Structures are given as C-alpha cells and as structure tokens.
Amino acid sequence: MSEPPLLEVRDLRKSYRVGGREIEVLRGIDLALARGEMAALLGASGAGKSTLLHCLGLLDVPSAGSVRLRGVDASSLSFAQRARTRNREIGFVFQFYHLIPELDALENTLLPRWIGPGAGPRRSSWEERDRAGALLGRLGLGDRLLHRPAQLSGGERQRVAIARALFAEPEIVLCDEPTGNLDSRTGSEIVDLLLALNRESGKTFVIATHNPELARRCPRRVRIEDGKILDGARVGGDPGPGHAG
C-alpha cells in the first residue's frame, strides 16, 4: 500500500441527543475507498447510511473517530476549510434532488462554480456556461437548460442534480437514495447514468440505496446495520478499481 486511500474512515462514531437521550447512530465504522470505486451503501432505514454519507462528505462532524481525505484528517479543518473542500472535492446527489427552485437548470448546474472562490454569476464565462450546457446535454437535458425545477419531472430534476454534483469535477460523488423518489423506469435510467459516469470519469461514487437493481449492479457493496458495517469494509485491503458491466 504505497499511497493512502482516497477516503478512509476509522472507528467512526456519531451520536445525537434527542430529548435528553443519547442515540448512537454510527458505532465504529471502518471503511476505505479507492479512486474510481463505485460502492453501494446498503442497509435498512435508520441504519445510519445518510449519517455516514454526511460524515464522508464533511457536512457533519463525527463524535469520535476520523475521516481522512487523501490522508488529511477532516477534524483538523475549520468550517471554512471543510466548505472549500466540499466545493472542490465532493459532489452531492440527494433523494429529493435539492435544487434551488429560483434558479434554472443551467444556473443550478453552475452553482458550485459560483460558490467557489474567485467566481460569481457575472464571471461565469461563456466557456463555463457552454460546458454546463454540454454536460446537461449529455444527461439528456439539452432542451431543458432554461427550465426551473418546478417545470421539470422528477427524473429530469435528478439529472440536473447529478450534473450539478459533477460540474466542479470533484473526486468523490456521494449519492443519498438517488432513485428513492423516482418510478422504477426512471430509476433504472438514473442507475445506468451513474454507472456510465463512473466508468467514463473514473470518479469515486458512494451510493446509499434501497434499490436492489442499483445494489446488484454496483461492483462493491457495503452493508451497514445498526451503525456497524456488516461486510464489504475492506479496510486497508487491495482497492481493486475494476467494475462489473
């Protein structure tokens, strides 16, 4: 093992206080992800999948244990540094799309670049707009660029969300139930899309899902139950970036 894994989690614990009672959601997770991997995060509702994704995405701070991105411990970063890291390195896709309703598809896609340092809506160059347009076009939304989320179907919205997650070219894309709110046919299309993107871009995907099709087609499956990993952790093992078709 010459270089550290892209994302590595050791003895991750996370608990919340609800009504004076301590609820432990994650109870010691160990996980390592290599560049280009595509992992499905499986488990029942409430097993801690979303919490793990939030910790992996530096959105939430663990109660104990460490999250290391390229060997850097996230707990050593300030809020602003974590925000910058999210902006550059991590893309999110949510179950309920989470697009900004006041922005059209193109603007939602450009949003990570707007937020990024030294950029803004005025300074988003034509080149960037072209690039965002092309990305949306590749996701089948070429004629929907100026539509607002309310004018788009669920599948279309999720594709805009995927475009947004990919646009800043992050190393890691974290998806929380990306097909959970879609009918099975649209869900299938999204699964195809995610697999194809992983293959083409070589980016690391972590997908929390209940969708059996998605789980079956992912090269790696990590099962989580009761805040612990049941199988598929492969800590410190050989990353093996191969995929099944």
Place this chain on the structure above:
Amino acid sequence: MYAAALARRYLFARWIHLVGILGIAVGVLALVVVLSVMNGFIQETRRMARGSLADIIVTPRPREGERIGPYADYEKVLRSTPGVAGCAPRFLHVALISVGRSTNFMRTSAALGARNAAQLIGLDPEAEAGVTNLAVALSNPPLDRTQGDSRVADPAHPFAPPLDVLSPEDREAPPRAVVVGEQLYRNLRLHRGQTIDLATATWTASGNRVRPINRHFAVAGTFRTGEYEYDLSTILLPREVLAREFLEGEEDFSEIVVRLEDPSRGAEVVREIERRLAAAELPGTFVEDGLGGRSEFLYVETWEERKRILLGAIDNEKRIMAVILFFIVIVAAFLLFALLSTTVKEKTRDIGILMALGAARGGILGVFLALGLTITLLGEALGLAGGLAVALNLPAIEQWLKHHLGLEIFRADIYIFDRLPCEVDVTGVVLILAFTLTAGFLASLIPAWIASRKHPVVSLRYE
C-alpha cells in the same frame, strides 16, 4: 459573489418582500416631506426676518433722563464702520386702533385676540431702499382679492395721501397717511381712504406723568411680507410723523436697521459697531465695564439673535418631528427583520444545499444581507421619489385637498406664514437615506447571521 444574484432571485420569489419595500418607502417618504416642510418654515422665517429686519439691529438704551439722538450722529458712525452696506432709522411705538365711531374698541380688542392693538413702525421709505425689503412688501400682490387690490398707489411714495379714494372734503386737506399690514386690513375690514384713529400714550413734558394721545390717519394701502403675525400687527407711517405727533419730537428714532456687505460676518461687525458707538460716546451707547465688554445699555444684535426664540422653536420642532418620524423607519426595519426571518426559515433547505455545495458561513450571510439591503435600497428609492414628488408639489396638493375634500391642512392663523413653505434640504435627505440604510442593514444582519449559523445537515433535512 453569488450572494447578490441569489438575493435578487429570492426577492422576487416571495411577493411579501414587497411589503418590506413599501414599509421603508413610507418611512422615507414621510421623513422627506415633513422635514422639507419644517426646513421650508425655517428658511422662510429666515428670509422674512432678514427682509424686514436687515442684518443687524442697533437699539440704543438710554439711561435715566438721557435722550437718544440725533440719528445723524449714529448714522455717521455706522456708515464709517467697515462691512456696513447701509442703514435706516426706525421708530417703534404701540397704539390702539379705533375704526369708525365704535367706542368699545378696548373691550373688543380682548375678544378679538388683541387685534385692535398695533405695532407702529415709523420709517423713511428712501432710507429703507437697499437696506430692507420694504419695497417688495409694498408691491407684493394681495393674497386675498376679495377686498380688491389694496396696495398703495405708488410703492416709492407709500405715505402719499390716497387722493384717488379720498372723499372730496378730505381731498382739500388730506389727513396723514399710514400703510397697514394686509392681514390687519382684512381683519378690521378696512378700505383704502378710510380714516382710522390711533391712540397711544406718552410722557408729559415734565417727564413724570403718562398722557394719552389720539390722532387720526387715512389708510393709504397695504403691505404684505408674508409673515402672518407681522402682517397682522403692523402699521407703517413716516418716521417724522410718529416722532412729531406722538412723541413731540424729543427723540427721532428708536432703532437702526443695518445691511451688511457680507451677512455671514454679522457677529464680527456687531462687535465693531458696539466698540465704535461706545467710543463716540453717543447717548444710549454707554459701555458699562469700560473694557470693551457688552453693555446692558446698548443692544446691537443680528436678526438671528432677535428672532432666536422663533428660529429655535422651529428648529426644535424639526428635531422632534425627525425623531418621531424616524420611528416609522425603525418600525419598517422591524418589519424587514420579521420578513427576513421568515424567508430564512422558508429557505432553510436552500441554506443546507448551498452549504453542501461548499458555501462558507460568510457566503450564506451575504445572501440574506444582500436581500435585506436590496429591499432597503428599493424602499429608499421609492420613498425618495415619492417624497420629492410630494414635497415639490406640496402647494398644489394642499390646494387640491382643500378644494376637493375640504381638508384644510395649513392654517395661516396658526402658523406664521400665509402659505405652506416647503424646501428640500439635501443634507437632511442624505441623512435620512443613510439612517434608513443603517437601520435596514442592522435589521438584516441578525436573520442573515442566524442563517449562516445553521447546521448543514439539520438544514438539509428541514421540511
């Protein structure tokens, strides 16, 4: 920054933000209009006071047994003082007015609010020219034409007998003429050529008794300065007539009005006049301490000092109105605070999304601060435009309300002017805008800060 772009989208996404804009606009509008009116009052008072009083008033105060005069001695000193452009003598006295054969004028005077008492001002029309605005007051068109044009026939000779309106027998030996303030003229229902009696009192020759004197005069016409009180209480007559008829020629003036070359140097010239008059040892100019300090016997003051109570009262009123009206802005700021708080609540999930995409706390703060400032600035622009439109057309609006709705907003007998003055004060407007912007900024800062402190994950889960 994306903050401004997102703020713009949010502004139009919730129509309720319009309420915030209107709230701020109402506050700014009220402030601009009311402070313009108050400023108009102050400016108008200054103009009129300066017009009828000139820049400096010299009032010698004789000691017991001393008599002031002759005027020529004082004039020589004043004209040689640097900075003095001109001066004119005046004689002030008080009289009761009796019109017709009514014998109960003393009684009615109380019932009518002492309108049968008048301030007599004896002056020289030629000397007044270039010192006060007497000529303007004499030729100002009458405000109310119901009694016809009551102006004097020739403003250059206001005290010429009004031969055109006198009865044939009076034309043979015309009585001495006086010029009456327009409001007094209307109040007593006078007409040109009418004879009025002026009654007053003076010392007996021996100087230890008060003796009544009573003379009759013909009304030659009216003057109007626009200062309601002044026009309601003043009768002008030739100085030598007042001195001779009422005061038996013992003194020939009681005060001197002085016009300066540079009105802003008033205080400086006042001191120089005091020094020179005291040095000339003229009656009534005795300087008590002999060390150049101000004497209690000699009164040299600028018109602003003479009118300081009135000017101070209006200025004080202006401040009070400003404070009261700024509360409207403060209430509007609270409204903005409430609006932004609900917007932040409604946009909680957006805040989570922005944070997930890498927005720092400063960025989130910026979005809602920009939203609050946009609302404030739009409200200010709207309020300023409306306020200026009202302030600049106030006389027309006031007339319209009076004629169409019977609303009399401005009453000349309550205020000192015969029409509503209004003057936009640029400094004041800038202050209003700056204050409103500060209030809007502070009102936006708290919700924006709350937004920026939200937890990304909790925000994302917000339904």
